[in-house]
């Protein structure tokens with residue numbers, strides 16, 4: 240695992256340079272869900288792939304930006320699913336973006352995720368590593384990632400990040416979100432899941448939601464690249480991650496680009512979600 244972390248750190252330093260100086264324009268390619276890829280998405284993907292291809296313990300990799308799994312070493316132990324530059328369309332307005340990595344064993348499935356990493360590219364570059372037990376944050380300082388702190392959620396937070404198009408929310412979902420605001424929760428939503436989830440983790444807790452909606456019944460966020468890595472991190476930080484009804488890591492992935500509704504948060508908020516969805520969903 241050490242070699243994977245080292246590769247992610249080195250790739251992140253290159254991606255930071257790319258974000259600072261790269262072209263934020265569109266490419267002529269589309270990804271598997273038909274989104275036009277930005278040149279930054281493609282370039283970040285190439286950087287990460289080149290580092291992972293050098294590792295003997297990696298069996299295969301799959302990127303959100305690619306259609307298929309790439310096999311690397313038949314005898315490797317780890318399978319890595321990654322989103323090279325989540326929220327990349329926010330770079331041209333100079334908001335924070337991030338990379339997400341889910342590290343799996345045996346197959347790409349929620350039950351088999353063993354570690355996760357995300358990297359936030361903001362005013363500072365921070366890397367959060369979850370080894371399946373603890374959650375540790377590192378910060379890029381003078382060219383190296385230094386340990387800063389362990390991350391632990393409180394039982395109840397004060398922030399909420401409600402994703403997706405409100406027009407398409409189901410009434411019970413809207414009532415739940417309104418309920419949190421009526422209880423004093425403050426809105427914190429940038430449109431980049433990495434900085435939005437990072438903020439909730441570091442400020443003690445709250446709720447990030449990306450529900451099933453009338454336009455996207457299976458949500459938008461992808462299981463392998465986005466949902467499962469953050470689910471592991473939130474669970475190990477003392478919170479929960481659910482699809483509305485149960486632990487999101489128990490979902491069966493049938494295709495590498497499957498999406499799922501998802502809710503990440505501290506215990507109080509997630510228990511409320513489970514209660515609301517049990518009665519309505």
Ligand code: F6P
Pocket residue numbers: 325326401402403404430431432433459460465
């Ligand atoms: O992965 C896509 C993404 O950009 C996430 O980073 C973010 O949380 C989400 O989409 C925002 O979607 P929406 O604009 O529908 O709330």
